[in-house]
């Protein structure tokens with residue numbers, strides 16, 4: 001049996017007619033940039049989140065950049081973000097001219113450790129970007145409390161947490177803005193790059209929209225210089241076709257995680273992912289901590305099971321951040337876990353048979 005890490009084919013086959021007809025419609029209307037399909041998706045996504053504004057853009061990375069620029073973050077400022085995540089938050093912090101300030105992750109839930117924030121906040125801190133990593137929520141009450149105490153913006157990176165929730169509130173609606181990626185393998189994925197920003201702040205929404213459209217809300221009336229960050233009509237139509245399924249796909253991911261948990265919790269060399277209490281974890285990724293991780297991954301590969309590591313090198317230790325001069329001891333949890341974490345195949349279309357095969361192989365490796 002072959003168990004791929006992700007299987008975008010399986011999902012496409014399950015809704016082929018809807019996708020094919022969405023694509024054909026956009027092409028027959030030549031509605032490639034902006035227009036009806038993009039407006040429709042923005043409206044439907046905002047409705048699902050019960051949020052006033054959804055501003056589509058070219059990808060998730062841009063959505064972070066756009067929000068920070070429109071909050072006036074720039075040279076001399078600092079923005080706090082976790083040491084273990086994808087590079088988008090820190091690279092866009094740098095692109096605004098600000099400095100990324102990394103915080104270690106917490107040992108239980110692998111998200112930004114809110115108890116370390118006090119030591120990281122300075123008079124220059126302008127924002128915190130909590131990343132709801134793997135679909136797991138950050139401890140938002142503490143983060144929002146700190147942010148309001150020090151008058152700092154919270155921008156939620158929801159690229160891995162579509163429809164995750166904290167105490168009944170969805171990821172993306174608790175900070176000043178939520179940033180989303182629709183990269184193909186994300187829980188809600190386009191067939192190319194796409195992203196969006198959600199916010200209840202009218203002024204920020206208008207500014208973000210203007211900045212992402214060359215600084216003009218009305219064609220040729222450029223009130224500022226902006227960037228070109230637009231969602232394609234094709235991507236919008238594909239995302240709209242997928243929207244009716246997202247909640248059931250999310251439930252399937254959660255059921256799959258329970259299935260893995262039930263079997264893997266009896267293997268002492270493995271730590272299954274914990275879920276923060278009072279939250280809804282949506283399992284963009286299913287991440288174990290495993291003894292002899294690299295050997296296990298190699299063993300699984302030989303059996304036909306693809307795994308991955310998210311992420312093998314904590315951001316502060318990458319070449320790109322060498323100038324910050326960090327040592328492993330500055331981020332002990334991120335450092336230790338980078339040698340233990342292993343992402344198993346996780347998608348709605350995964351079958352029990354496939355998961356049994358994966359779990360049996362892990363058991364075989366340790367016995």
Ligand SMILES: *Cc1c(COP(=O)(O)O)cnc(C)c1O
Nearest residue numbers: 059060061086088159181182183
């Ligand atoms: C995927 C991802 C992004 C960026 O998304 P793109 O659409 O690829 O630009 C940002 N943050 C996190 C945590 C991600 O996983």
